[in-house]
Amino acid sequence: MTFWVLLTVNSVTFGGLLFLLSAGFSLIFGLMRIPNLTHGSMFMLGAYLGTTFFSGALGFTVNFWVGAILTGLEVAILGALMERLLLRRLAGQQLAQVLVTLGVSFMVADFCLMGWGGDPISVATPAGLGGFVRVGAAAAPLYRLAIIVIAVIFAIALWLMLERTRLGAMIRAGVDDPQMARVVGIRVSQLFTLVFGLGAGLAGFAGVIGSPILSVYPGLDQDMLPLALVVVILGGTGSLLGSFVGSIIVGFIYNFGQALVPELAYFILFLPMVLVLVLRPQGLFGGQVL
Amino acid sequence: MTALAVRDLSKSFGGLRVTTNVNLAVEPGERRLIIGPNGAGKTTLFNLITGELRPDSGSIQLFGQDITGAATRKRAHLGMARTYQIITLFPRDTILRNAMLALLGLSPLRWNPWLPLHRQQHLLDEAHAALGRVGLDRIAERPLAETSYGEKRRVEIAMALAQNPKVLLLDEPFAGLSIDERRDVSRLLAAIPREVTIVMIEHDMDTALDLADRITLLHFGEVIVEGTRAEVVANPRTREVYLGE
């Protein structure tokens, strides 16, 4: 019984983490119509940058949460720069943009290897959240529950941003119909830079938040990117609700799969993605077809 | 037997009816002109006839054969050819190569992965002949990217004619052409033998009216008026459609 409870908690936690990762991916995909293949790299880069903040290498240690936010901002700026300097040159050429993100992912991966070496780095659970909480008969790690709370907070914040602010309205317009959005006067290319930066920043932040659980190692980007892809394809590009539901679903499939049918873990993870792409390309919630 | 018979054809996109109970009967060798204001559903009708769109109801018959469910490529094999409103040629190839691709489409040779294409003399000769019919044979080796818009329009027509069609659907063949170019294309179309039935969508009435035997006026996806040129021009509903905008 405890096994199932813990597995469920882990699934929801992982789902929460995936949401932080995929929400940005989904927005970028929905707005710019490209799968951002650097998204896993941004997650990993954020995680690595976080370790520098926490390790005292800067001469002082930074509070976990401050570090997470600072890292998110750093990665956001990098993401915005990447969009502005590289992707904008190829405006309208989606395939070329995807290829550029592919190339940059190679660069970021190697940069991390250069900066932090090949050994996995573990990150301590932030102060105060190291304990356990009783969930039925099981003892669930407090930090995992904290991640769920953070994910929900961000989900609400993002939803409010998209539904209630002018910026959000512009993003939604851009996702629905970029041509129309331009005609109406929305500066779509600036929006792209902003959303790309926001997405990257979220991914970087997620990397730090996830590091106490996943630790930080070369190849983390390759592990996370496909998951973000599955979430967004299942949930629908450009849909926040879709990312949320998709993340939870993938969190469950991933954890339960690893535990129950380890041999077919990746198969049962990617098969739904293939089926959705083949049968219902707009995803479970998305409106537009790829 | 009619060349092209369209019966009660209807199509909606969501709640929007784009084609409503269209009936069309084009006789073999006839030159039918389809006119109507912008958004009348003329190109949609063509897309339904060629099979690129599936109708919600109604039927289409080509020389008595029901083709309502047939795939577009099958209709090409049954003798239907079309040109497009927007130039859809092969930009990286020469004019000759474009013509050859049009010819290959109906030839079993198209599946062959080992013979060298440039040595298929009969295909080359036919392609040259197809280009000759539109007066472009002397620049056959020119890359498409280096041709003028008017020349591209003529390549479109050459490709459709190369298929030796029984029914030729022309979607705004005069679009974007200068007065001289219009005259050339007009002469070209007039020279097409009566073995080929022509259905043409056109906006520019001055040039098109001379070519037409009968005219069908579409508006909001419905046939409003149909008849000879004189009949359509005299019909008060024609004026309504064009001036009531």
Add this chain to the structure above:
Amino acid sequence: MIGRNLAIAAAIIALAAVPYAIREPYYVNVASQILLYAIFALGLNILVGYAGLVSLGHAGLFGVASYAVASLLAAGFGHTIAIVGALVVGLTFTAGFAALALRATGISFIMITLALGEILWGLAYRWISLTNGDNGINVSGRPKPFGIALTSANAFYDATLIIFLVAVAAVAIFVRSPFGATLCGTRDQPRRMNALGYHVWMIRFGAFMFSGLLTSVAGVLFVYYNEFISPQTLALTASAEALLMVISGGAGTLLGPIVGAALVVIMKNVVSAYVVRWNFMLGAIFVAIVIFMPEGLVPGAARLFRSAVRMMSRSKPVPVVERMS
């Protein structure tokens, strides 16, 4: 015509002379790698360059053939059965890939192939009873065609070269054939091709199968070269590298994938000895090519060469020809 035939003959002679010009087995092995990856890249290019369908899952097909050889050999079968079996397995998986991926084009196609490649990687990684997981499978010995042992670097290179030349000839014939022209037509104007009477899906399927055949051949060569196969060969990075090879060299050309394969293999094996951050460089070069020379190195170099010639034979400087979009 004579000039081109002479150039081809010269190239073949030069390639055959490689083991004798380069004495070191290490570099001869690198050359073998270039050739087998060139076959892989040529196979991928059939889809990317000629069909206009970008696959990010081809390493899966490559690896499936390798695993088939290794598994069949481990099960006690001889080399002939292993090779033929690998090609059959490879083609079967290719057909499966094609049936699923060809439901879409464009970005969707990329995503489906990515997912399919990941599925195969995941199976190789996790289905330990079948594939030995991360430990991989060893291959203890290379075939002896006509009794000639391929254990030495030179001998393996010669065998690989022959297969490479056959592959290049096959692709060249394919590209110049009516089917090849048809395939390019579906890349440029699929809607028109449909209206002209072509069966676009079937054409793409046929191209996919040819691509899968070449990829499987490369996979077989690889596992004999490496004498070992592990899940890493099917990873997304491997598919990405293959795509890098095709695009950097020049998609839709014959020479492009070969040049691209040489670029990536040399960077991986030779440059990596001097420049530790070769992966970074590879990524940077790729980004630069996509932005500044999107048609790839081979057509790009040809373009620069032509404009240089033009500039030298005119008094007024001529602006560099616009990039093809």
